[in-house]
Amino acid sequence: NAGVTQTPKFRVLKTGQSMTLLCAQDMNHEYMYWYRQDPGMGLRLIHYSVGEGTTAKGEVPDGYNVSRLKKQNFLLGLESAAPSQTSVYFCASRGEDRPQHFGDGTRLSIL
Amino acid sequence: GEDVEQSLFLSVREGDSSVINCTYTDSSSTYLYWYKQEPGAGLQLLTYIFSNMDMKQDQRLTVLLNKKDKHLSLRIADTQTGDSAIYFCAEKRRAGFQKLVFGTGTRLLVSP
Numbered sequence: 001n002a003g004v005t006q007t008p009k010f011r012v013l014k015t016g017q018s019m020t021l022l023c024a025q026d027m028n029h030e031y032m033y034w035y036r037q038d039p040g041m042g043l044r045l046i047h048y049s050v051g052e053g054t055t056a057k058g059e060v061p062d063g064y065n066v067s068r069l070k071k072q073n074f075l076l077g078l079e080s081a082a083p084s085q086t087s088v089y090f091c092a093s094r095g096e097d098r099p100q101h102f103g104d105g106t107r108l109s110i111l
Numbered sequence: 112g113e114d115v116e117q118s119l120f121l122s123v124r125e126g127d128s129s130v131i132n133c134t135y136t137d138s139s140s141t142y143l144y145w146y147k148q149e150p151g152a153g154l155q156l157l158t159y160i161f162s163n164m165d166m167k168q169d170q171r172l173t174v175l176l177n178k179k180d181k182h183l184s185l186r187i188a189d190t191q192t193g194d195s196a197i198y199f200c201a202e203k204r205r206a207g208f209q210k211l212v213f214g215t216g217t218r219l220l221v222s223p
Binding site for chain 2: 004033040041042043044045048058090092099100101102103104105
Protein backbone atom coordinates (compact mmCIF):
# COMPACT_ATOMS: atom_id res chain seq x y z
CA ASN A 1 0.00 0.00 0.00
CA ALA A 2 2.10 2.92 -1.29
CA GLY A 3 -0.20 5.84 -0.36
CA VAL A 4 1.34 9.12 -1.54
CA THR A 5 4.72 8.82 -3.28
CA GLN A 6 6.93 11.78 -4.15
CA THR A 7 9.87 11.74 -6.52
CA PRO A 8 12.63 12.70 -6.31
CA LYS A 9 13.41 12.76 -2.58
CA PHE A 10 16.33 15.19 -2.95
CA ARG A 11 17.50 17.55 -5.66
CA VAL A 12 20.02 20.33 -6.04
CA LEU A 13 19.49 22.85 -8.84
CA LYS A 14 21.28 25.89 -10.13
CA THR A 15 19.45 29.20 -10.38
CA GLY A 16 17.51 29.35 -13.63
CA GLN A 17 17.20 25.60 -14.13
CA SER A 18 13.83 23.95 -14.47
CA MET A 19 12.48 20.75 -12.96
CA THR A 20 9.30 18.84 -12.23
CA LEU A 21 8.34 17.19 -8.97
CA LEU A 22 6.04 14.21 -9.25
CA CYS A 23 3.36 13.18 -6.79
CA ALA A 24 1.53 9.90 -7.25
CA GLN A 25 -1.30 8.46 -5.13
CA ASP A 26 -2.92 5.07 -5.37
CA MET A 27 -5.99 5.75 -3.23
CA ASN A 28 -8.25 7.09 -6.02
CA HIS A 29 -8.39 10.47 -4.27
CA GLU A 30 -9.99 13.41 -6.00
CA TYR A 31 -8.15 16.17 -4.15
CA MET A 32 -4.41 16.73 -4.35
CA TYR A 33 -2.21 19.47 -2.91
CA TRP A 34 1.32 20.84 -3.10
CA TYR A 35 2.78 22.59 -0.04
CA ARG A 36 6.14 24.01 0.82
CA GLN A 37 7.60 23.89 4.32
CA ASP A 38 10.03 26.51 5.49
CA PRO A 39 11.53 26.93 8.98
CA GLY A 40 9.20 28.73 11.39
CA MET A 41 6.42 29.06 8.82
CA GLY A 42 4.59 25.75 8.89
CA LEU A 43 3.18 24.49 5.60
CA ARG A 44 1.96 26.87 2.92
CA LEU A 45 -0.27 25.82 0.07
CA ILE A 46 1.19 26.37 -3.41
CA HIS A 47 -1.45 24.87 -5.71
CA TYR A 48 -4.18 22.29 -5.42
CA SER A 49 -6.50 20.23 -7.58
CA VAL A 50 -10.06 19.12 -6.98
CA GLY A 51 -10.07 16.52 -9.74
CA GLU A 52 -8.46 15.32 -12.93
CA GLY A 53 -7.86 18.18 -15.34
CA THR A 54 -8.38 20.91 -12.72
CA THR A 55 -5.89 23.07 -10.84
CA ALA A 56 -6.15 26.15 -8.63
CA LYS A 57 -3.80 28.59 -6.91
CA GLY A 58 -3.07 28.41 -3.21
CA GLU A 59 -1.36 30.94 -0.94
CA VAL A 60 2.06 31.07 -2.63
CA PRO A 61 1.66 30.09 -6.32
CA ASP A 62 4.15 32.48 -7.92
CA GLY A 63 7.05 30.76 -9.70
CA TYR A 64 5.28 27.39 -9.84
CA ASN A 65 3.00 25.61 -12.27
CA VAL A 66 1.04 22.39 -11.86
CA SER A 67 -0.75 19.85 -13.97
CA ARG A 68 -3.22 17.05 -13.21
CA LEU A 69 -3.54 15.15 -16.47
CA LYS A 70 -4.20 11.87 -14.70
CA LYS A 71 -6.20 11.48 -11.51
CA GLN A 72 -3.39 9.70 -9.70
CA ASN A 73 -0.64 12.19 -10.54
CA PHE A 74 -0.08 15.82 -9.60
CA LEU A 75 3.01 17.49 -11.03
CA LEU A 76 4.68 20.61 -9.67
CA GLY A 77 6.94 22.51 -12.05
CA LEU A 78 9.58 25.16 -11.50
CA GLU A 79 10.27 26.89 -14.80
CA SER A 80 13.21 28.99 -13.66
CA ALA A 81 14.38 28.04 -10.18
CA ALA A 82 15.33 30.77 -7.72
CA PRO A 83 17.15 30.47 -4.35
CA SER A 84 13.92 31.55 -2.61
CA GLN A 85 12.41 28.26 -3.75
CA THR A 86 14.81 26.27 -1.61
CA SER A 87 12.43 24.37 0.61
CA VAL A 88 10.91 21.02 1.46
CA TYR A 89 7.94 20.27 -0.77
CA PHE A 90 5.08 18.06 0.36
CA CYS A 91 2.29 16.57 -1.65
CA ALA A 92 -0.97 15.47 -0.08
CA SER A 93 -4.18 13.87 -1.26
CA ARG A 94 -7.55 13.18 0.24
CA GLY A 95 -10.91 11.67 -0.53
CA GLU A 96 -14.24 13.41 -0.07
CA ASP A 97 -14.65 14.59 3.52
CA ARG A 98 -11.51 12.72 4.57
CA PRO A 99 -8.22 13.94 6.07
CA GLN A 100 -5.22 14.71 3.92
CA HIS A 101 -2.49 12.08 3.59
CA PHE A 102 1.04 13.32 2.99
CA GLY A 103 4.03 12.07 1.08
CA ASP A 104 7.51 11.98 2.62
CA GLY A 105 8.60 15.21 0.96
CA THR A 106 11.14 16.42 -1.59
CA ARG A 107 14.11 18.45 -0.34
CA LEU A 108 15.04 20.98 -2.99
CA SER A 109 18.08 23.24 -2.84
CA ILE A 110 18.62 26.03 -5.35
CA LEU A 111 22.18 27.34 -5.55
CA GLY B 112 -5.90 37.27 11.10
CA GLU B 113 -5.01 34.28 8.99
CA ASP B 114 -2.55 32.66 11.36
CA VAL B 115 -2.97 29.45 13.30
CA GLU B 116 -0.73 29.87 16.33
CA GLN B 117 1.26 27.36 18.32
CA SER B 118 4.06 27.65 20.81
CA LEU B 119 7.36 26.71 19.21
CA PHE B 120 8.84 24.37 21.75
CA LEU B 121 7.88 22.00 24.59
CA SER B 122 10.17 19.88 26.70
CA VAL B 123 8.95 17.09 29.01
CA ARG B 124 10.38 14.10 30.81
CA GLU B 125 9.55 10.55 29.81
CA GLY B 126 6.40 9.33 31.54
CA ASP B 127 4.96 12.80 32.04
CA SER B 128 1.96 14.16 30.16
CA SER B 129 2.48 16.63 27.32
CA VAL B 130 -0.02 19.29 26.36
CA ILE B 131 0.39 21.06 23.04
CA ASN B 132 -1.81 24.08 22.45
CA CYS B 133 -3.14 25.71 19.31
CA THR B 134 -5.24 28.79 18.62
CA TYR B 135 -7.08 28.90 15.33
CA THR B 136 -8.90 31.71 13.62
CA ASP B 137 -11.96 30.60 11.67
CA SER B 138 -15.02 29.88 13.79
CA SER B 139 -16.66 28.13 10.83
CA SER B 140 -13.87 25.57 10.46
CA THR B 141 -15.36 22.12 10.16
CA TYR B 142 -12.52 19.88 11.27
CA LEU B 143 -9.36 20.41 13.29
CA TYR B 144 -6.39 18.11 12.91
CA TRP B 145 -3.20 17.12 14.66
CA TYR B 146 -0.29 15.92 12.54
CA LYS B 147 3.09 14.58 13.69
CA GLN B 148 6.30 15.07 11.76
CA GLU B 149 9.42 13.09 12.61
CA PRO B 150 12.82 14.24 11.32
CA GLY B 151 13.16 13.85 7.56
CA ALA B 152 9.64 12.50 7.17
CA GLY B 153 6.26 13.70 6.00
CA LEU B 154 3.28 14.60 8.13
CA GLN B 155 1.47 11.73 9.77
CA LEU B 156 -2.15 12.23 10.75
CA LEU B 157 -2.52 11.59 14.49
CA THR B 158 -6.12 12.46 15.15
CA TYR B 159 -8.82 14.93 14.27
CA ILE B 160 -11.97 16.33 15.79
CA PHE B 161 -15.18 17.55 14.27
CA SER B 162 -16.08 21.08 15.22
CA ASN B 163 -19.27 20.09 17.06
CA MET B 164 -17.30 17.95 19.53
CA ASP B 165 -15.61 19.07 22.75
CA MET B 166 -13.31 16.16 23.28
CA LYS B 167 -11.95 13.11 21.54
CA GLN B 168 -9.83 10.39 23.10
CA ASP B 169 -7.74 7.90 21.18
CA GLN B 170 -5.50 5.68 23.34
CA ARG B 171 -2.82 8.02 24.80
CA LEU B 172 -4.11 11.02 22.87
CA THR B 173 -6.81 13.40 24.09
CA VAL B 174 -7.98 16.33 22.00
CA LEU B 175 -9.88 19.17 23.64
CA LEU B 176 -11.73 21.81 21.64
CA ASN B 177 -12.97 25.12 23.02
CA LYS B 178 -14.93 26.69 20.19
CA LYS B 179 -15.70 29.87 22.09
CA ASP B 180 -12.00 30.66 22.51
CA LYS B 181 -10.96 28.92 19.24
CA HIS B 182 -8.52 26.85 21.25
CA LEU B 183 -7.42 23.32 20.49
CA SER B 184 -5.12 21.16 22.59
CA LEU B 185 -3.47 17.78 22.26
CA ARG B 186 -2.61 15.87 25.41
CA ILE B 187 -0.23 12.94 25.18
CA ALA B 188 -0.34 10.72 28.25
CA ASP B 189 2.74 8.80 29.43
CA THR B 190 4.96 10.57 26.90
CA GLN B 191 7.73 8.41 25.41
CA THR B 192 11.01 9.34 23.73
CA GLY B 193 9.48 8.14 20.46
CA ASP B 194 6.95 10.95 20.76
CA SER B 195 9.70 13.51 20.14
CA ALA B 196 8.71 15.24 16.91
CA ILE B 197 7.09 18.38 15.56
CA TYR B 198 3.33 18.55 16.04
CA PHE B 199 1.17 20.63 13.71
CA CYS B 200 -2.40 21.64 14.25
CA ALA B 201 -4.48 22.50 11.19
CA GLU B 202 -7.94 23.84 10.61
CA LYS B 203 -10.14 22.94 7.67
CA ARG B 204 -11.86 26.11 6.56
CA ARG B 205 -15.16 26.25 4.71
CA ALA B 206 -13.92 28.80 2.18
CA GLY B 207 -11.46 28.08 -0.64
CA PHE B 208 -12.47 24.49 -1.32
CA GLN B 209 -12.07 23.69 2.35
CA LYS B 210 -8.40 24.42 2.42
CA LEU B 211 -6.26 23.29 5.30
CA VAL B 212 -4.37 25.98 7.22
CA PHE B 213 -1.46 24.84 9.34
CA GLY B 214 0.11 26.23 12.46
CA THR B 215 3.86 26.74 12.60
CA GLY B 216 4.39 23.53 14.57
CA THR B 217 5.46 22.72 18.14
CA ARG B 218 8.70 20.84 18.61
CA LEU B 219 8.28 18.32 21.43
CA LEU B 220 11.43 17.04 23.08
CA VAL B 221 11.09 14.10 25.46
CA SER B 222 14.05 13.45 27.71
CA PRO B 223 14.72 10.12 29.48
